[in-house]
Every structure is written in C-alpha cells, then in structure tokens.
Amino acid sequence: xxxxxxxxxxxxxxxxxxxxxxxxxxxxxxxxxxxxxxxxxxxxxxxxxxxxxxxxxxxxxxxxxxxxxxxxxxxxxxxxxxxxxxxxxxxxxxxxxxxxxxxxxxxxxxxxxxxxxxxxxxxxxxxxxxxxxxxxxxxxxxxxxxxxxxxxxxxxxxxxxxxxxxxxxxxxxxxxxxxxxxxxxxxxxxxxxxxxxxxxxxxxxxxxxxxxxxxxxxx
Amino acid sequence: xxxxxxxxxxxxxxxxxxxxxxxxxxxxxxxxxxxxxxxxxxxxxxxxxxxxxxxxxxxxxxxxxxxxxxxxxxxxxxxxxxxxxxxxxxxxxxxxxxxxxxxxxxxxxxxxxxxxxxxxxxxxxxxxxxxxxxxxxxxxxxxxxxxxxxxxxxxxxxxxxxxxxxxxxxxxxxxxxxxxxxxxxxxxxxxxxxxxxxxxxx
Numbered sequence: 001x002x003x004x005x006x007x008x009x010x011x012x013x014x015x016x017x018x019x020x021x022x023x024x025x026x027x028x029x030x031x032x033x034x035x036x037x038x039x040x041x042x043x044x045x046x047x048x049x050x051x052x053x054x055x056x057x058x059x060x061x062x063x064x065x066x067x068x069x070x071x072x073x074x075x076x077x078x079x080x081x082x083x084x085x086x087x088x089x090x091x092x093x094x095x096x097x098x099x100x101x102x103x104x105x106x107x108x109x110x111x112x113x114x115x116x117x118x119x120x121x122x123x124x125x126x127x128x129x130x131x132x133x134x135x136x137x138x139x140x141x142x143x144x145x146x147x148x149x150x151x152x153x154x155x156x157x158x159x160x161x162x163x164x165x166x167x168x169x170x171x172x173x174x175x176x177x178x179x180x181x182x183x184x185x186x187x188x189x190x191x192x193x194x195x196x197x198x199x200x201x202x203x204x205x206x207x208x209x210x211x212x213x214x215x216x217x218x219x
Numbered sequence: 220x221x222x223x224x225x226x227x228x229x230x231x232x233x234x235x236x237x238x239x240x241x242x243x244x245x246x247x248x249x250x251x252x253x254x255x256x257x258x259x260x261x262x263x264x265x266x267x268x269x270x271x272x273x274x275x276x277x278x279x280x281x282x283x284x285x286x287x288x289x290x291x292x293x294x295x296x297x298x299x300x301x302x303x304x305x306x307x308x309x310x311x312x313x314x315x316x317x318x319x320x321x322x323x324x325x326x327x328x329x330x331x332x333x334x335x336x337x338x339x340x341x342x343x344x345x346x347x348x349x350x351x352x353x354x355x356x357x358x359x360x361x362x363x364x365x366x367x368x369x370x371x372x373x374x375x376x377x378x379x380x381x382x383x384x385x386x387x388x389x390x391x392x393x394x395x396x397x398x399x400x401x402x403x404x405x406x407x408x409x410x411x412x413x414x415x416x417x418x419x420x421x
Binding site: 030186 | 234237241256262309341344353355356363376381382409
C-alpha cells in the first residue's frame with residue numbers, strides 16, 4: 001500500500017539528530033515494555049512479521065507521523081490483538097479483563113533465549129529456475145497494490161541491474177494477508193542514482209533494494 | 220513533570236498509561252508473562268549489542284580468511300562467532316573500500332541486524348533518516364560528521380526484505396600491531412551502519 005511508512009525520497013522531515021554511541025536505547029521504561037509486549041504477543045503465533053508490519057503501515061498517515069516509534073508499535077499491536085480476537089474492543093477501551101488460564105503458547109521466561117536464537121528464517125526451497133541472472137537489466141514494476149508490499153515507491157518504474165540471487169524467500173505480499181508464504185526468488189537490484197532521482201541525484205550514488213521476482217520485468 | 224491536563228486519576232503520560240493497560244490486560248488473560256518480557260528487555264539492554272558486530276569487524280580486519288568467508292557467506296561466518304537469531308537470520312557483509320562507501324537504511328520500517336548491532340538507535344528509525352538516506356546520503360553523512368573522499372561512490376542498501384546488512388568499515392591507519400580486542404575498540408556502531416568511520420587509534 002502507498003502508506004505513510006514508504007518514506008524513501010519524501011521531503012520535509014528535517015535534519016537527522018545523531019545520538020552518541022552510549023545513548024540509552026529506551027528513552028522511557030514504557031518503550032522497553034512496548035518492545036517486549038510486541039515480541040511476546042507475536043510468539044503466540046497468530047500473525048506473521050509481515051502482517052505486523054502491515055498493521056503499522058495501515059495506521060492513518062496523520063497518526064503514523066504523529067506517533068513515536070514504539071507508539072506505532074503499540075497501536076499496531078492493539079489492532080492485531082483485536083483483529084485476531086485475542087482481546088476485545090471493550091477490554092481495550094476499559095483496560096479491564098477477566099483473569100484466564102495461561103495460553104498454551106504463552107512465551108515462558110526460559111523460552112525467550114531459544115526463541116530469539118531461533119528467529120524466523122524466511123528462505124524456502126524453490127522448484128522454478130531463476131527468471132533473471134546477475135547482470136540482467138530489469139525494470140521495477142509500476143504497481144500500487146492496496147495491500148502489503150515491499151517494493152518502495154521510489155524505485156517503481158526505474159531500470160536497474162540484478163546484482164545477486166538469494167534463492168527463495170517467503171513473499172510478504174501474500175504472507176501479510178494470511179494467503180500463505182508463496183515463496184519467490186529474491187534478488188538484490190542496483191539502481192543508479194540518476195535512474196531514481198534524475199538530475200536531482202547526488203553524483204556517484206547507487207541504491208539497491210531486495211526485490212522478489214514478481215516485482216520485476218526484463219528491461 | 221508538569222501536567223497540563225486535569226485528570227488526577229492518572230499521573231502517567233497517555234502512551235505510558237496505554238502500554239501499561241495493554242500489559243495488564245494481556246497478563247490477566249494469560250497471553251503474556253511479564254517475567255518473559257523482563258528477559259527480553261535484559262537481553263537487548265545487556266547481552267546483545269554493537270560489541271558483537273565490533274568483534275566480527277575486528278576479526279575480518281585481522282584474518283583475511285575470515286574476511287573472505289564473511290564476504291562469501293556472512294550468515295555462516297557470523298553464526299560461527301555465536302551471533303545469530305532474530306533479525307539476523309540472513310546476513311550480508313558489505314565492505315567499504317577506497318572507491319565505495321556503504322550505507323544501510325530501511326526506508327519502509329526499521330530492519331536492522333539485531334544479533335550483531337542490538338536494537339537500532341532512534342535516528343535510524345526516524346522519518347528524517349529513512350526518507351533522506353536513499354536520496355541524499357552525502358548530505359546525511361555530513362550531518363554525522365563524515366566527509367567522503369573526492370570521487371568515492373556511495374552505495375545505499377535499502378533493507379526491503381529479510382536480508383540484514385553489516386557494513387565492514389575500512390581499517391584505520393595506525394592500527395597495525397593491535398590485538399583483535401584493541402581493534403574492536405575502534406569499531407563504532409555507526410561505522411557498522413555506514414553512518415560513521417572506524418576510529419583512528421590515539
């Protein structure tokens with residue numbers, strides 16, 4: 001979707017505020033709790049990482065831009081929890097909930113280490129031969145799907161070169177919507193700065209994205 | 220902290236109250252164990268951070284065979300040092316050279332190699348960085364105090380899939396004869412994102 005998250009090349013946000021290497025990762029205790037809540041709720045297995053990204057980018061633009069990073073996470077999490085029936089809108093509104101037995105997949109403290117170590121690899125075997133080879137010229141499709149996609153707007157329609165073939169990976173555009181992993185081949189595609197930004201490009205710039213096969217056409 | 224609202228039942232910031240309410244609901248419903256939350260926060264506050272990545276870089280500087288392995292199969296090379304897992308399942312190391320400076324961003328969200336760098340700093344997740352890194356990286360680098368050599372190209376890696384990128388900064392002049400532990404001290408977090416350079420030994 002052409003959501004507020006798709007920020008590459010947007011203007012007007014201002015200067016970057018670098019932080020020292022020793023600056024605190026969490027600026028308040030609630031940020032740490034927001035991160036941990038999101039990971040624990042994700043461990044219940046009711047949604048994928050792709051769906052959780054889609055929940056965040058589906059926030060109304062004014063809300064997204066008006067929220068701090070972990071506030072976006074919490075709003076996304078609330079939406080996932082209610083959508084999947086784990087909590088009700090009333091519970092969320094009142095902050096009250098009846099006590100219940102532990103969920104069979106509730107993440108236990110001793111399971112945290114193994115779960116983080118396991119992660120969630122997305123590589124999958126593929127039967128089909130690659131459609132593109134390193135060195136091939138490709139055009140990123142012009143597309144404006146209403147659902148989740150990982151092809152940023154700033155590369156759509158631009159011609160680049162295949163640099164690497166990473167084999168099969170879970171396809172976010174289906175996986176985010178409960179339509180299965182439908183793995184596709186993933187490539188690194190490099191664009192010259194001028195192919196993306198025309199005369200406004202900085203000199204000597206190359207930008208790459210990682211793009212699934214169906215995002216690309218031969219050029 | 221001054222309050223400009225009159226709700227005396229609640230002395231928390233609205234977002235603080237919101238997170239606390241959600242934690243309470245999820246705990247009461249048996250969905251979340253607060254002790255597991257504590258464990259996650261401890262892990263990323265104390266155990267996992269850029270010191271891991273600095274060890275990888277120092278070893279790449281000191282051992283050419285390891286650098287080759289890192290270039291060919293970063294996931295295996297980094298896993299062999301004990302750094303793997305969530306948000307580092309598929310790794311790629313990108314090496315700065317005299318000709319090319321690498322910079323990593325995630326324009327669509329905040330993808331970042333957790334096992335080697337920990338959680339991302341706030342600027343990395345900000346709209347300011349995400350919008351500008353792919354469009355005017357030299358201007359961005361200047362805000363970090365980094366001036367590139369004349370003619371040095373910039374390569375920006377937008378992390379749009381589950382590949383996670385670790386920049387291997389150039390080994391600084393004057394670092395001959397240092398141990399790997401001493402070399403690792405020169406490797407900053409920002410240098411492994413590409414928003415900085417390795418420190419020059421004093």
